Amino acid sequence: SNMFKVAVVGGEGIGPEVTAQSHRVLKWFAANRGVPVTMREAQYGIIPYLATGKVLPEDTVEAMEEADAILWGATGGPETKEVPPAARKAGSLLSMRRKYDLYANLRPIVASPALADSAPLKAEVLRGVDFVIIRELTSGIYFGEPRGIETLADGQRRGFNTEQYTTNQIRRVARAAFELARTRKGKVCSVDKANVLETSVLWREEVIALHKQEFSDVELNHLYVDNAAMQIVREPRQFDVMVTGNIFGDILSDCAAMASGSLGMLPSASLGPVDKFGRRKALYEPVHGSAPDIAGKGIANPLGSILSVAMMLRLTLDRPDDADLLEKAVDTALANGARTADIAEAGATRLSTEQMGDAVLSAL
Amino acid sequence: SNMFKVAVVGGEGIGPEVTAQSHRVLKWFAANRGVPVTMREAQYGIIPYLATGKVLPEDTVEAMEEADAILWGATGGPETKEVPPAARKAGSLLSMRRKYDLYANLRPIVASPALADSAPLKAEVLRGVDFVIIRELTSGIYFGEPRGIETLADGQRRGFNTEQYTTNQIRRVARAAFELARTRKGKVCSVDKANVLETSVLWREEVIALHKQEFSDVELNHLYVDNAAMQIVREPRQFDVMVTGNIFGDILSDCAAMASGSLGMLPSASLGPVDKFGRRKALYEPVHGSAPDIAGKGIANPLGSILSVAMMLRLTLDRPDDADLLEKAVDTALANGARTADIAEAGATRLSTEQMGDAVLSAL
Ligand SMILES: CC(C)[C@H](C(=O)O)[C@@H](O)C(=O)O
Numbered sequence: 001s002n003m004f005k006v007a008v009v010g011g012e013g014i015g016p017e018v019t020a021q022s023h024r025v026l027k028w029f030a031a032n033r034g035v036p037v038t039m040r041e042a043q044y045g046i047i048p049y050l051a052t053g054k055v056l057p058e059d060t061v062e063a064m065e066e067a068d069a070i071l072w073g074a075t076g077g078p079e080t081k082e083v084p085p086a087a088r089k090a091g092s093l094l095s096m097r098r099k100y101d102l103y104a105n106l107r108p109i110v111a112s113p114a115l116a117d118s119a120p121l122k123a124e125v126l127r128g129v130d131f132v133i134i135r136e137l138t139s140g141i142y143f144g145e146p147r148g149i150e151t152l153a154d155g156q157r158r159g160f161n162t163e164q165y166t167t168n169q170i171r172r173v174a175r176a177a178f179e180l181a182r183t184r185k186g187k188v189c190s191v192d193k194a195n196v197l198e199t200s201v202l203w204r205e206e207v208i209a210l211h212k213q214e215f216s217d218v219e220l221n222h223l224y225v226d227n228a229a230m231q232i233v234r235e236p237r238q239f240d241v242m243v244t245g246n247i248f249g250d251i252l253s254d255c256a257a258m259a260s261g262s263l264g265m266l267p268s269a270s271l272g273p274v275d276k277f278g279r280r281k282a283l284y285e286p287v288h289g290s291a292p293d294i295a296g297k298g299i300a301n302p303l304g305s306i307l308s309v310a311m312m313l314r315l316t317l318d319r320p321d322d323a324d325l326l327e328k329a330v331d332t333a334l335a336n337g338a339r340t341a342d343i344a345e346a347g348a349t350r351l352s353t354e355q356m357g358d359a360v361l362s363a364l
Numbered sequence: 365s366n367m368f369k370v371a372v373v374g375g376e377g378i379g380p381e382v383t384a385q386s387h388r389v390l391k392w393f394a395a396n397r398g399v400p401v402t403m404r405e406a407q408y409g410i411i412p413y414l415a416t417g418k419v420l421p422e423d424t425v426e427a428m429e430e431a432d433a434i435l436w437g438a439t440g441g442p443e444t445k446e447v448p449p450a451a452r453k454a455g456s457l458l459s460m461r462r463k464y465d466l467y468a469n470l471r472p473i474v475a476s477p478a479l480a481d482s483a484p485l486k487a488e489v490l491r492g493v494d495f496v497i498i499r500e501l502t503s504g505i506y507f508g509e510p511r512g513i514e515t516l517a518d519g520q521r522r523g524f525n526t527e528q529y530t531t532n533q534i535r536r537v538a539r540a541a542f543e544l545a546r547t548r549k550g551k552v553c554s555v556d557k558a559n560v561l562e563t564s565v566l567w568r569e570e571v572i573a574l575h576k577q578e579f580s581d582v583e584l585n586h587l588y589v590d591n592a593a594m595q596i597v598r599e600p601r602q603f604d605v606m607v608t609g610n611i612f613g614d615i616l617s618d619c620a621a622m623a624s625g626s627l628g629m630l631p632s633a634s635l636g637p638v639d640k641f642g643r644r645k646a647l648y649e650p651v652h653g654s655a656p657d658i659a660g661k662g663i664a665n666p667l668g669s670i671l672s673v674a675m676m677l678r679l680t681l682d683r684p685d686d687a688d689l690l691e692k693a694v695d696t697a698l699a700n701g702a703r704t705a706d707i708a709e710a711g712a713t714r715l716s717t718e719q720m721g722d723a724v725l726s727a728l
């Protein structure tokens with residue numbers, strides 16, 4: 001069949017609240033625009049843990065296995081401490097990234113003019129900001145072995161982790177960056193710490209080699225990670241596509257969040273390899289986490305999750321026009337003054353999570 | 365004798381230019397305020413390399429060995445490529461940090477109201493920003509073994525580095541943070557990635573244990589490094605003392621540079637352990653690097669280096685009043701409109717490096 005399958009997994013904290021709204025939006029596209037998609041809801045976290053002893057129960061595993069795309073909420077609610085670390089680790093977001101080999105994590109950073117007032121950066125610095133961070137998501141120090149905490153001969157303890165990248169791991173994510181740049185402004189900035197780390201020396205060599213072999217039409221430059229963090233704040237509009245490893249991407253994308261105005265606005269897509277049928281597993285999630293402090297209050301910003309549906313329309317469902325339509329609807333809602341608490345100026349009316357969903361749907 | 369010895373090493377790139385000005389300032393304090401200090405100039409980089417085959421020749425090693433404090437410029441000029449990597453590595457900044465065990469790198473981030481206009485952050489976000497990042501400087505992934513690039517059985521290559529911290533390494537830098545916080549607003553924020561890295565789990569455990577044992581009067585909180593990067597941009601005034609490991613500190617301090625208005629303004633101190641005579645080797649340097657693009661033009665901002673002399677007055681020379689005097693002179697010069705190119709608004713007069721030195725000296 002040519003129906004796409006989407007697993008909808010709200011997860012924990014504010015995850016279920018924001019995902020309820022993005023799920024409504026996806027249903028709207030199925031019903032009103034004929035987007036060929038079936039949706040299956042599944043649970044993650046404390047609720048299935050109490051019922052089944054697993055944070056990621058069989059039913060959810062099955063839903064995710066058969067899915068082309070996963071619409072993911074967040075993990076790590078306030079109830080996290082009730083779940084023992086081993087049970088949590090077995091079904092963690094990190095283990096899923098690895099299991100589905102979701103190596104290319106795309107995090108677009110787009111400054112919305114409507115939010116310039118509530119952003120910490122000056123309006124003239126934000127103007128025209130539109131870039132994508134591609135973070136490698138299946139290797140690096142997140143997964144490197146050996147790792148652990150050992151006791152030394154003198155009675156001290158020592159913690160250790162391994163940062164690592166292989167040639168192929170570097171090349172495939174660099175390829176994703178070059179290909180994306182070709183559809184945009186044609187510029188890639190690769191970020192590493194090659195003045196200190198051998199891992200980064202190899203990273204830089206391989207990016208340069210691939211560029212020379214296949215992508216010499218794309219403009220390539222390199223920044224050290226410390227400088228990149230500064231440049232993202234100083235002059236974010238210089239970037240088009242930025243590609244980097246797992247831990248650097250983690251830090252830089254949160255830093256860049258402020259160049260968009262608010263973390264609550266940011267979507268992401270995590271893409272696996274293309275299989276022999278041309279399919280590619282993908283997980284879509286807002287960049288914000290579970291935000292335990294505001295969970296259950298119905299005030300979280302659902303736009304990060306809703307804009308993740310726009311990425312799904314573009315990257316999995318092959319509906320670029322519908323993706324544009326949804327992004328425009330979000331712009332319209334914002335231009336009409338729709339604001340959740342995180343993006344509201346002092347004194348302005350604050351919409352609930354659901355009301356923000358309404359605002360986007362009525363703009364559609 | 366109760367004279368302090370200072371080695372003045374300008375180094376490469378803009379290092380000699382900015383150090384010439386901070387050296388003048390230190391001489392002023394010796395001559396006019398009776399600060400008991402002798403200064404010995406020494407060379408580093410391409411010039412001694414061409415003469416002696418070493419970037420760090422014997423004479424410079426000797427000057428640094430006998431010094432209580434080193435006033436350091438920068439390494440890595442445009443001529444770097446003429447020096448073979450092995451010769452460069454032997455005398456690198458990293459090897460000196462290690463040799464003198466300069467484990468506590470203090471990077472104060474203070475927003476100067478005079479610079480609010482040229483900063484990327486909004487004036488209301490910058491107002492009142494005044495915190496210190498303490499970066500561990502002798503361990504972590506910078507120095508961890510094993511490290512290298514190996515060829516795998518399938519012909520791929522793999523780069524690897526080791527992130528690591530021992531109990532003692534964590535405790536001594538955390539102690540520096542708690543002690544500093546007691547002289548300030550009494551708040552420490554420890555930054556790690558304990559949700560992913562065992563090294564960070566140990567880091568957090570040890571910081572908590574030390575806090576409980578000896579510093580429970582200090583307020584302690586913890587942030588994940590990604591969140592810390594965002595908070596530094598979003599609301600930098602929430603911080604008093606931030607303590608973190610080597611690579612996270614490298615990234616966060618450049619990110620924080622923008623919360624001060626300009627990288628060119630930032631001083632740093634790197635402190636070693638206190639010996640049995642109560643002495644403590646220290647290296648003072650601006651946070652900016654060698655800036656090869658503007659080297660030799662006489663336009664670099666010397667304030668990062670001059671403010672490093674203020675840190676030296678406070679931390680090595682035990683002259684807090686003179687440190688205050690110098691910091692006030694810098695404020696006065698800025699308030700009078702003195703601007704080098706990096707902090708000048710469009711159309712404003714730009715001082716040369718030397719003229720900025722003059723402006724500070726005439727404010728003294
Ligand atoms: C929750 C955490 C493990 C995760 C990460 O570090 O990758 C998060 O920060 C992210 O960016 O998705």
Ligand SMILES: CC(C)[C@H](C(=O)O)[C@@H](O)C(=O)O
Pocket residue numbers: 195196226458614653
């Ligand atoms: C030049 C480089 C090795 C150095 C570092 O990474 O420590 C620099 O970025 C710094 O922050 O002092």
